Amino acid sequence: MEILQLKNVSLTYQTRTEETVAVDDVSFGVKEGEFVVIVGPSGCGKTSVLSLAGGLIKPTSGQITLDGKPVETNSKIGYMLQHDTLFEWRTIEKNVMLGLEVQKNRDTYAKNYAHDLLKKYGLYDFRKHYPSQLSGGMRQRAALIRTLALRPRLLLLDEAFSALDFQTRMEVCDDVHSIIKSEGKTALLVTHDISEAISLADRIVVLSKRPAKVKSLYTVNLDGKTPFERRENKEFSVWFDRIWRDIS
Amino acid sequence: MKKKLRSEREKYLLSLKKQSTKVHAIRLAILIGFFGLWQILAYTETIDDFITSSPVRIVKMLRELLSSGIFVHIATTLYECILGFIIATVVGSLIAVWLWWSETARRVLEPYLVVLNSLPKIALGPVIIIWVGAGAKAIIMMTVLICIIVTVISVLSGFMECDKDKILLLRSMGASKLQILTKLILPGSLPNFMSVIKINVGLAWVGAIMGEYLVSSAGLGYLIIYGGQVFKLDLVMASTLILCLLAALMYIVVAVIEKRICRFR
Ligand SMILES: Nc1ncnc2c1ncn2[C@@H]1O[C@H](COP(=O)(O)OP(=O)(O)OP(=O)(O)O)[C@@H](O)[C@H]1O
Ligand SMILES: [Mg+2]
Numbered sequence: 001m002e003i004l005q006l007k008n009v010s011l012t013y014q015t016r017t018e019e020t021v022a023v024d025d026v027s028f029g030v031k032e033g034e035f036v037v038i039v040g041p042s043g044c045g046k047t048s049v050l051s052l053a054g055g056l057i058k059p060t061s062g063q064i065t066l067d068g069k070p071v072e073t074n075s076k077i078g079y080m081l082q083h084d085t086l087f088e089w090r091t092i093e094k095n096v097m098l099g100l101e102v103q104k105n106r107d108t109y110a111k112n113y114a115h116d117l118l119k120k121y122g123l124y125d126f127r128k129h130y131p132s133q134l135s136g137g138m139r140q141r142a143a144l145i146r147t148l149a150l151r152p153r154l155l156l157l158d159e160a161f162s163a164l165d166f167q168t169r170m171e172v173c174d175d176v177h178s179i180i181k182s183e184g185k186t187a188l189l190v191t192h193d194i195s196e197a198i199s200l201a202d203r204i205v206v207l208s209k210r211p212a213k214v215k216s217l218y219t220v221n222l223d224g225k226t227p228f229e230r231r232e233n234k235e236f237s238v239w240f241d242r243i244w245r246d247i248s
Numbered sequence: 249m250k251k252k253l254r255s256e257r258e259k260y261l262l263s264l265k266k267q268s269t270k271v272h273a274i275r276l277a278i279l280i281g282f283f284g285l286w287q288i289l290a291y292t293e294t295i296d297d298f299i300t301s302s303p304v305r306i307v308k309m310l311r312e313l314l315s316s317g318i319f320v321h322i323a324t325t326l327y328e329c330i331l332g333f334i335i336a337t338v339v340g341s342l343i344a345v346w347l348w349w350s351e352t353a354r355r356v357l358e359p360y361l362v363v364l365n366s367l368p369k370i371a372l373g374p375v376i377i378i379w380v381g382a383g384a385k386a387i388i389m390m391t392v393l394i395c396i397i398v399t400v401i402s403v404l405s406g407f408m409e410c411d412k413d414k415i416l417l418l419r420s421m422g423a424s425k426l427q428i429l430t431k432l433i434l435p436g437s438l439p440n441f442m443s444v445i446k447i448n449v450g451l452a453w454v455g456a457i458m459g460e461y462l463v464s465s466a467g468l469g470y471l472i473i474y475g476g477q478v479f480k481l482d483l484v485m486a487s488t489l490i491l492c493l494l495a496a497l498m499y500i501v502v503a504v505i506e507k508r509i510c511r512f513r
Pocket of ligand 1: 013015020040042043044047048049192210
């Protein structure tokens with residue numbers, strides 16, 4: 001069953017000086033519980049595809065549906081961006097509750113769920129801290145919990161690990177993957193990092209240079225529970241070569 | 249090992265303490281040196297203390313002022329300064345919010361703001377006096393005019409600098425524009441807002457004193473002008489000193505409030 005479906009989606013940006021075709025006739029779907037990764041060269045239109053999927057911008061043509069209905073920005077979608085975008089003036093707890101506050105959800109059940117997430121993923125003791133007092137990895141985890149607290153049907157992650165140093169990136173990547181899997185969430189992640197894509201994805205969508213078209217679709221059946229284990233797999237480099245050739 | 253670490257730490261703390269004692273001592277020395285030198289030069293009649301006044305004469309004058317209703321003048325100036333400051337800050341910030349909200353208004357008004365900002369407000373003095381009358385009202389008006397344009401420009405630029413990703417995030421949660429304003433723009437601009445307030449405190453004094461130079465029958469600015477006209481330099485210097493103290497006091501109050509509010513940093 002497809003949660004998200006893009007059908008012949010195109011997008012042209014209009015600015016004062018020019019028009020830019022960013023997305024050209026892109027179609028693909030994301031199934032329930034799947035982790036789909038979009039890779040493509042930088043500047044090809046990955047962020048645009050994600051914004052379209054999240055209903056933040058409207059396509060010039062084509063349809064985007066979420067659970068069979070046209071997408072719009074609402075509680076069903078959770079966003080996570082390159083920089084954790086935690087609000088510095090709010091404590092971690094208040095940051096995590098941000099979405100509930102925006103949606104005026106005063107349900108104690110929702111609040112408890114957010115607290116459970118904080119406990120489960122080791123941030124409960126830091127709930128009264130401000131973001132500046134946390135490490136990069138912890139901040140990114142807090143940002144993920146903030147997103148999950150809204151119980152989104154679909155998670156959209158835009159280069160969510162790119163701002164971190166290599167070591168932290170591996171850790172956070174493992175972290176986020178295991179959290180998403182154990183919460184049974186569906187995720188669509190965008191990256192320009194091929195290894196990251198292979199280590200995370202159930203399926204990979206390869207985009208061409210701008211304007212973004214779907215160049216190829218792969219189902220990745222690599223053994224390994226965690227991204228880290230996958231990276232150790234012998235076939236990893238085979239996959240890497242395949243996708244690298246696709247992109248260049 | 250542990251002991252050694254501790255002593256390293258102690259050494260460090262001690263050096264910090266030394267450094268700050270030194271800074272304070274030098275500060276104090278400058279102050280004492282300045283007034284001391286002034287007094288010595290006046291006492292030895294190297295300078296003419298009829299024209300320059302002297303610390304001793306200032307103290308005498310301060311005593312005299314204290315027993316002859318200086319507080320009326322202090323209260324007058326404080327009232328004009330604080331009221332002008334509050335009006336300018338509140339109205340200026342509201343205008344900034346409006347300009348943030350409406351891109352059209354922002355684009356339409358931008359050149360006007362630039363021109364008004366570079367206009368020396370004192371040039372409007374005569375107009376103000378004719379319009380609102382020669383009294384406290386005119387002085388408050390002058391203070392407001394001096395502070396408000398800077399407030400609008402600085403507060404607005406703080407709003408516009410807000411992280412686009414955070415706006416995107418809120419939008420993806422389904423936030424309304426009003427929610428983006430109250431949850432992100434306003435709290436996020438608090439540090440910037442505090443620095444605007446600090447600038448305004450300074451400007452409000454400029455406005456109040458300048459206003460009193462133009463029209464007044466009371467206030468510290470009035471005393472200074474009056475003292476100048478009748479060649480009572482002691483009065484001029486004493487009033488200036490009081491002004492310095494008041495301005496410093498107001499700055500300290502703002503700094504304390506800032507520390508309270510911006511705890512997250
Ligand atoms: N709001 C906009 N208005 C006009 N053009 C835009 C806008 N956003 C993106 N573009 C253009 O569309 C193209 C695709 O941008 P997009 O950000 O989607 O690519 P990307 O693959 O995410 O890039 P990156 O690797 O840098 O993150 C770029 O050429 C960009 O300049
Ligand atoms: Mg991008």
